[in-house]
Amino acid sequence: MSTHTEALLLRPADAHNARLVSNVHPPGWQNPSPATCYNLVVIGAGTAGLVTAAGAAGIGAKVALVEKHLLGGDCLIVGCVPSKAVIRSSRATFDVMEAGHFGVRATAPAQVDFPAVMERMRKLRADLSPHDSAERFAMLGVNVFLGEAHFAGPDTVQVAGQTLRFKRAVIATGARAVQPPIPGLAEAGYLTNETVFSLTQCPARLAVIGGGPIGCELAQAFQRLGSQVSLLHKNAHLLDREDMDAAALVQKAFIREGLTVLLNTKINRVERNGGGKVLCYETHGKEERLVVDEILAGAGRAPNVEGLNLEAAGVQYDPRKGVLVNDCLQTTNPHIYAAGDVCLAWKFTHAADFSARIVIQNALFLGRKKASALTMPWCTYTDPEIAHVGVYEHDARERGVEVDTYVREFKEVGRAILDGEEEGFVKFHVRKGRDEILGATIVARHAGEMISEISVAMAARIGLGKLASVIHPYPTQAEALRQCGDAYNRTRLTPTVKKWMGRWLAWQRS
Ligand SMILES: Cc1cc2nc3c(=O)[nH]c(=O)nc-3n(C[C@H](O)[C@H](O)[C@H](O)COP(=O)(O)OP(=O)(O)OC[C@H]3O[C@@H](n4cnc5c(N)ncnc54)[C@H](O)[C@@H]3O)c2cc1C
Numbered sequence: 001m002s003t004h005t006e007a008l009l010l011r012p013a014d015a016h017n018a019r020l021v022s023n024v025h026p027p028g029w030q031n032p033s034p035a036t037c038y039n040l041v042v043i044g045a046g047t048a049g050l051v052t053a054a055g056a057a058g059i060g061a062k063v064a065l066v067e068k069h070l071l072g073g074d075c076l077i078v079g080c081v082p083s084k085a086v087i088r089s090s091r092a093t094f095d096v097m098e099a100g101h102f103g104v105r106a107t108a109p110a111q112v113d114f115p116a117v118m119e120r121m122r123k124l125r126a127d128l129s130p131h132d133s134a135e136r137f138a139m140l141g142v143n144v145f146l147g148e149a150h151f152a153g154p155d156t157v158q159v160a161g162q163t164l165r166f167k168r169a170v171i172a173t174g175a176r177a178v179q180p181p182i183p184g185l186a187e188a189g190y191l192t193n194e195t196v197f198s199l200t201q202c203p204a205r206l207a208v209i210g211g212g213p214i215g216c217e218l219a220q221a222f223q224r225l226g227s228q229v230s231l232l233h234k235n236a237h238l239l240d241r242e243d244m245d246a247a248a249l250v251q252k253a254f255i256r257e258g259l260t261v262l263l264n265t266k267i268n269r270v271e272r273n274g275g276g277k278v279l280c281y282e283t284h285g286k287e288e289r290l291v292v293d294e295i296l297a298g299a300g301r302a303p304n305v306e307g308l309n310l311e312a313a314g315v316q317y318d319p320r321k322g323v324l325v326n327d328c329l330q331t332t333n334p335h336i337y338a339a340g341d342v343c344l345a346w347k348f349t350h351a352a353d354f355s356a357r358i359v360i361q362n363a364l365f366l367g368r369k370k371a372s373a374l375t376m377p378w379c380t381y382t383d384p385e386i387a388h389v390g391v392y393e394h395d396a397r398e399r400g401v402e403v404d405t406y407v408r409e410f411k412e413v414g415r416a417i418l419d420g421e422e423e424g425f426v427k428f429h430v431r432k433g434r435d436e437i438l439g440a441t442i443v444a445r446h447a448g449e450m451i452s453e454i455s456v457a458m459a460a461r462i463g464l465g466k467l468a469s470v471i472h473p474y475p476t477q478a479e480a481l482r483q484c485g486d487a488y489n490r491t492r493l494t495p496t497v498k499k500w501m502g503r504w505l506a507w508q509r510s
Contacts, residue, residue: 008070010077011198016122023126023133024071031145034164038064039364041157041166043149043308046073047349048340049172050132051356057141061364064166065137066159068148072132073174074193074341075349081128082197083217085121087381090224094257094383101420112226114202121197151313154333168335168363171315171323172356173308175301175341180209184270188277190295193218202226203294207279209267211238213380215298216250220382222296223259230260230290232267232281239380243393243441246386249423250443253384262290270295303342321345327370328362329355337363344371348378375459379448384424387451390439390458393429402432403439406464406487408480410444415475421445426480428454428464430488435463442480450478464488 004027005013010020021027040056042049045067053065070077089112096110130136134144147160157164177192179185191199193214204227208219211233223229231238231254238254238261239247254261264283271278279290303322310317316324316332323331323338330337337359340352354374361367377389396403410416410424424443431438440454457467468485472478 009194009198010070012200014119014122016119016126019126020077020122020129021070023129023135024076025067025069025146026134029134029144029146031147031160031162032143034064034162035062035143037165037167038062038143039167040064041149041164041169042066042172043157043169044073044172044174044304044340044342045071045132045137045144046172046174046340046352047075048174048342048352048356049073049170050137051353052170052172052339052359053137053142054140055357055360056364057137059360059364062143063141064143064145064157064164066145066147066149066157066164068146071134071137071144072129075352076125076129076132078193078197080349081125082121083193083214083221084381085124086117086197086225087217087221089117089120090221091383093224098420112202114225115200117225118197118200148307150307150309151315152309154313155335166335168337169313170356170359170363171308171310171331171336171338171342172340172352173304173342175303175322175347177297178300178302180267180297180299182209182267182270184272185267185295185297188270188272188295190270190277190297192297196296203292204228205276205292205294206230207232207277207290207292207295209295209297210299211235211261211263212241212298212300213239215296216254216380216382218296218298219259220254220257223254223257228258228260230262230292232262232265232279232290234265236263238263239382239386242380242386242388243427245425245427246388246441246443249384250380250382250386253382253423301341301347305342325371327372328368329359329371330362346376346378348376350378351376375455377451377455379451381448384421384443384445385447386441386443387447388439388441389451389455390437391429392439392441396429396438401438403429404432404488404491405429406484408483408487410477410480413477413480413483415477415479416444418475419445419477421477426450426484428484428488430464435465435488436461437464444477446477450481453478453481465492 005017005021010017039061041064042053057063145159149159152158206227206229208215208231219229219231238251265281267281269280276291305317314333323343325343339355339359341347358369361369379387406428408426411422427441429439472482
């Protein structure tokens with residue numbers, strides 16, 4: 001049992017990981033005999049592949065699902081699930097440390113039991129795994145094949161010595177951490193999201209390479225759990241794809257919590273020094289050295305396009321962008337589609353999920369559903385979180401679209417003040433001259449929970465003025481959304497409207 005778990009690179013080989021593996025790569029699994037021809041062959045059993053397979057089988061399609069590693073993919077095994085479990089523990093630690101601000105005196109300093117934090121994560125991951133299990137998918141009528149798939153022709157896939165013929169196929173092979181091209185890094189050894197959740201001891205000094213969402217989430221979590229974290233980023237500020245004001249607040253929180261944030265850095269090489277690893281980096285023309293115990297690379301994601309023999313299927317791809325698809329998610333082989341991280345710029349689980357739904361309709365029912373029609377929110381789970389949907393101000397400017405921006409800071413919102421969470425804001429971009437929300441950013445402790453209200457409004461074409469008339473319970477932080485609506489409506493009060501209202505009221509007094 002433990003050998004099977006370890007062979008799948010899941011460490012430690014404990015009961016939780018064994019339970020996980022028994023669901024998502026059962027030892028002794030026998031691949032079925034292939035059907036003569038499948039309606040759909042799905043390659044990759046991450047979110048995109050699982051949603052496609054379950055949805056297609058549910059409407060009666062004959063479906064084969066091929067997975068080379070563990071069903072569940074990145075989200076369950078080495079992505080959203082373990083990271084959010086660890087982040088929850090790190091928030092608990094922070095709350096204990098900050099309790100004094102709320103008049104609560106902890107009798108002793110917070111002690112982090114790191115092995116227990118990681119065990120909790122492994123347990124929860126195993127608890128969630130039956131949903132993605134080989135057995136569940138077999139029960140749904142899906143033929144589950146464990147093994148590495150590659151195309152043998154435009155309508156054939158091979159896996160573990162068997163040939164699967166298809167009418168339609170879906171490539172859902174996901175993405176992986178980019179290996180930063182830094183001399184000496186591979187020799188010194190480093191962690192990625194694929195290995196960091198196997199840790200059982202907290203590194204005393206941790207360098208995180210990359211100030212994007214994954215780097216930032218994990219850097220803050222490890223700092224709170226006891227590492228001294230140095231976050232190295234090549235650009236001038238963290239989370240540089242986000243709204244600049246939002247990213248600046250997260251950066252400020254990181255510095256306040258004691259992370260060392262090193263910006264505008266270029267890492268020239270990594271050396272080994274006894275038990276330590278030395279990052280030799282350049283910043284403002286000077287070379288500096290940073291000694292750490294572990295390095296975590298979170299410097300981008302690369303699509304998994306290698307080894308699929310895409311040439312044989314006539315599927316074009318780009319090593320950086322992934323499988324090339326049109327707006328209907330169809331590849332250059334009209335019988336083959338792609339979904340999820342392997343083809344999308346949005347590398348999120350919910351994007352993988354909704355791209356899979358598009359593929360089911362377009363591949364099996366001659367649908368013309370378009371990815372560009374999706375209203376796609378996202379959230380970076382730092383503390384505070386940054387959640388966003390639609391355009392940023394700079395996007396609008398680049399597209400020549402004029403916007404009016406409405407901001408409500410949480411220091412003006414009752415519930416945020418009571419919660420001690422005044423740092424943050426809600427920002428809406430509305431098309432100039434029309435009550436149409438084009439985009440919004442929220443920075444708040446639970447911004448990810450609040451953004452969906454704006455996504456609903458955008459998807460249902462509800463304007464900001466209309467949001468002002470939606471009653472929000474008092475006191476909640478979501479009142480900030482309504483208050484932006486009030487601010488919008490105040491701008492509708494033109495001098496002429498004001499003049500007529502004044503006259504009406506004067507007449508009533510007379
Ligand atoms: C640390 C981290 C945290 C994240 N947190 C979040 C979050 O909070 N929210 C969010 O929305 N997103 C998050 N993401 C992103 C999210 O995990 C991905 O967007 C999502 O998993 C993509 O799903 P997918 O199905 O496209 O690919 P994957 O989940 O990568 O699945 C692809 C599957 O294909 C298999 N495969 C590859 N090649 C072959 C082959 N030749 N034959 C057979 N099988 C093959 C792989 O083994 C894998 O199981 C996070 C990612 C990371 C790394």
